[in-house]
Amino acid sequence: MTNNTLASRAGSELYLRDLAVALMRRGHLPVAYSPVLGEVADELRGLTVPVIDDLRHMETAPDVIHGQHHHETMTAVLRYPGTPAVYTCHGWAPWEEFPPVFPGIMKYVAVDDLCRERLLTTAGIPPGQVSTLYNFADLERFHLVRDLPEAPRSALVFSNYAEQVSDAIRTACANCGIEQVDIAGIRSGTTIPRPEDVLSNYDIVFAKARAAIEAMASGCAVVVTDYAGLAGMVTRDKVETLRALNFGARSMQAARMTRENIEREIRRFDARDARAVTDWIRTDADMAPAVERWIALYNDAIDAWNREGVRISDAAKLKAASEYQRFLSPRVKFAFHNEHLRHKAEHERTALAEELEDLRAGHEGVAGQLAASREQVKRLEIEITECLAVRAQLATELADCRSELSLLKSPPPGGVGRLYRRCRQWFAKK
Numbered sequence: 108m109t110n111n112t113l114a115s116r117a118g119s120e121l122y123l124r125d126l127a128v129a130l131m132r133r134g135h136l137p138v139a140y141s142p143v144l145g146e147v148a149d150e151l152r153g154l155t156v157p158v159i160d161d162l163r164h165m166e167t168a169p170d171v172i173h174g175q176h177h178h179e180t181m182t183a184v185l186r187y188p189g190t191p192a193v194y195t196c197h198g199w200a201p202w203e204e205f206p207p208v209f210p211g212i213m214k215y216v217a218v219d220d221l222c223r224e225r226l227l228t229t230a231g232i233p234p235g236q237v238s239t240l241y242n243f244a245d246l247e248r249f250h251l252v253r254d255l256p257e258a259p260r261s262a263l264v265f266s267n268y269a270e271q272v273s274d275a276i277r278t279a280c281a282n283c284g285i286e287q288v289d290i291a292g293i294r295s296g297t298t299i300p301r302p303e304d305v306l307s308n309y310d311i312v313f314a315k316a317r318a319a320i321e322a323m324a325s326g327c328a329v330v331v332t333d334y335a336g337l338a339g340m341v342t343r344d345k346v347e348t349l350r351a352l353n354f355g356a357r358s359m360q361a362a363r364m365t366r367e368n369i370e371r372e373i374r375r376f377d378a379r380d381a382r383a384v385t386d387w388i389r390t391d392a393d394m395a396p397a398v399e400r401w402i403a404l405y406n407d408a409i410d411a412w413n414r415e416g417v418r419i420s421d422a423a424k425l426k427a428a429s430e431y432q433r434f435l436s437p438r439v440k441f442a443f444h445n446e447h448l449r450h451k452a453e454h455e456r457t458a459l460a461e462e463l464e465d466l467r468a469g470h471e472g473v474a475g476q477l478a479a480s481r482e483q484v485k486r487l488e489i490e491i492t493e494c495l496a497v498r499a500q501l502a503t504e505l506a507d508c509r510s511e512l513s514l515l516k517s518p519p520p521g522g523v524g525r526l527y528r529r530c531r532q533w534f535a536k537k
Contacts, residue, residue: 108137109172109179111203113158114145115293116300117267118317119175119197121147122218125245126173127156129398138165141179146300162186171405177207181431184211188424191412193404196222199356205434206232209427210419213408218242219353238404242317242353243394244324251307252385253326255378259285259310263327265302265318267293268334276313279370285311311373319354323388328381330372335359337368340375343383350391508533 110123124147127137131154139151139158148158159165162183172192174180184192193214198204199221206215208231215237217223226237262285264272272290280288289309291299299305302321306312312322315333322329323341331338331349336359341349352358362368511529 108139109174109176109183110139110141111176111179112143112145113139113141113148113151114143115267116147116298117293121317122197122242123147123173123175124151125243125394126398126401127151128154129245129394130402131156133398133402135402137173138169140165140183171408172211173401173405174207174212176203177205177431178203178435180212181207181209181428184209185428188421189416191408191416193408196226198222199225205229207431208232209431210423211412211416212236213411213415214238214404216240216404219355220351221353221355221357240397240400240404241350241392242320243392243397244317244320244388245394246324246389247394248303249306249321249324251303251325252389253307253310255310255326255328255381257378259283259328259373259376261285261287261309262289262311262313263306263309263322264288264290264295265292265306265312265314265322266290266295266333270294273364275364275366275369278366279373280311282366282370283373285373311376314354315359316353316355320350320388320392323385324392326382326385328376328378329354329384330369331358332364332369333359334364337362337364337372340372341384342375342377343380343387346384346387347391350388 108123108127110119113120113123123139127139128151130137137156139148139156140160140162141148141158142160144158144160151158168187168190170190172180172183172187172190174183174192174194175197177194180192180194184190188211190211192209192212193216194206194212195216195218196204196206197218204222204225206226206229208229213236215226215232217226217237217239219241220239223237223239226232227234262276262280264276269290269292272288277288280286289297291297291302291305302318303325306322306325306327309322309327311330312319312327313330313332314322315331315335315338319329319331319341323346329341331341331354335356338349338354338358338361339345341354349358511533
């Protein structure tokens with residue numbers, strides 16, 4: 108079983124984990140392969156499912172290859188050229204979901220109708236080899252089912268893409284009387300290893316795809332939304348249509364994720380209708396029958412290989428591998444070009460950061476000088492004020508002096524002696 112990573116708790120990683128564990132518990136011997144290992148790989152190993160990051164560690168060829176993501180799938184089918192493969196398409200847009208075309212891939216599986224369209228519009232994939240197996244939830248894990256109140260009081264943003272609760276969601280919830288709004292997911296740094304123990308604590312969950320299915324199975328009312336847009340509240344009359352699209356990207360083209368639109372969908376909350384949705388999804392999206400279908404698909408792929416594999420020449424396999432390399436080459440070059448641009452941008456960012464630090468240091472020096480200058484200006488203002496006060500006092504005294512001098516020049520009769528003495532005293536004091 109291949110996947111591009113087995114690190115973070117994301118969609119295809121958890122799909123592989125759940126399916127591998129279910130197969131193991133039914134007596135099969137799954138082996139998980141990914142070049143990037145981490146938390147999910149550790150969990151699989153803890154459950155006794157072997158995990159490898161190099162196919163050289165497994166010399167024995169498997170009976171069948173469950174392929175997810177084209178590069179890892181092609182690595183496996185080229186490593187084991189005598190083994191049939193089943194390729195699973197999990198998405199419309201991601202480049203790693205591109206369906207590889209190779210003679211050893213006997214079956215193609217889409218997890219929703221949009222992925223089916225991607226498979227059916229890829230040159231070289233016969234329509235008869237394409238099956239649709241909708242996404243599922245492990246009901247043995249998600250067995251806690253919430254009884255909803257008449258009005259919602261709590262909400263959870265359950266998304267690996269959101270870094271924080273958006274203003275639109277938080278404001279819409281507040282306007283509807285929902286004060287508790289939490290977030291769980293990779294980018295927000297709040298990953299929950301066991302969502303089955305947490306989801307049933309919330310009345311409304313904002314989610315998409317697999318996360319939305321798990322929330323519905325836990326009894327929550329679900330508003331399908333994420334960065335792609337807003338599909339709205341999942342109601343009983345809409346759940347089948349939305350499930351066929353995996354509660355995903357195409358369904359979220361219905362509306363933009365604005366405060367007004369989200370508030371409108373929250374006000375559609377109906378506890379009885381939400382329970383009807385939960386009952387339907389727990390019947391239709393139960394993992395147990397999905398595992399049996401997977402086992403049947405593996406057997407069909409093995410039977411088809413036994414019938415047709417002998418007629419597939421090495422030349423046909425090499426031609427298909429060459430075509431795949433032709434597809435991969437410009438994308439690898441583009442990736443290296445992007446890596447070069449990234450390193451260049453990081454170098455420029457480092458240089459700008461250093462320049463900014465220099466500017467900050469210079470600014471701090473200028474700020475210090477400016478502060479000292481302001482203190483000096485304050486001192487000068489005080490001195491000027493004092494000088495003006497002295498000047499005013501001197502002007503008053505000078506005026507008095509001039510007045511008395513004028514009296515000296517033309518003293519009134521009998522007053523000369525007295526004025527003369529006063530002037531002598533004033534000048535002596537000055």
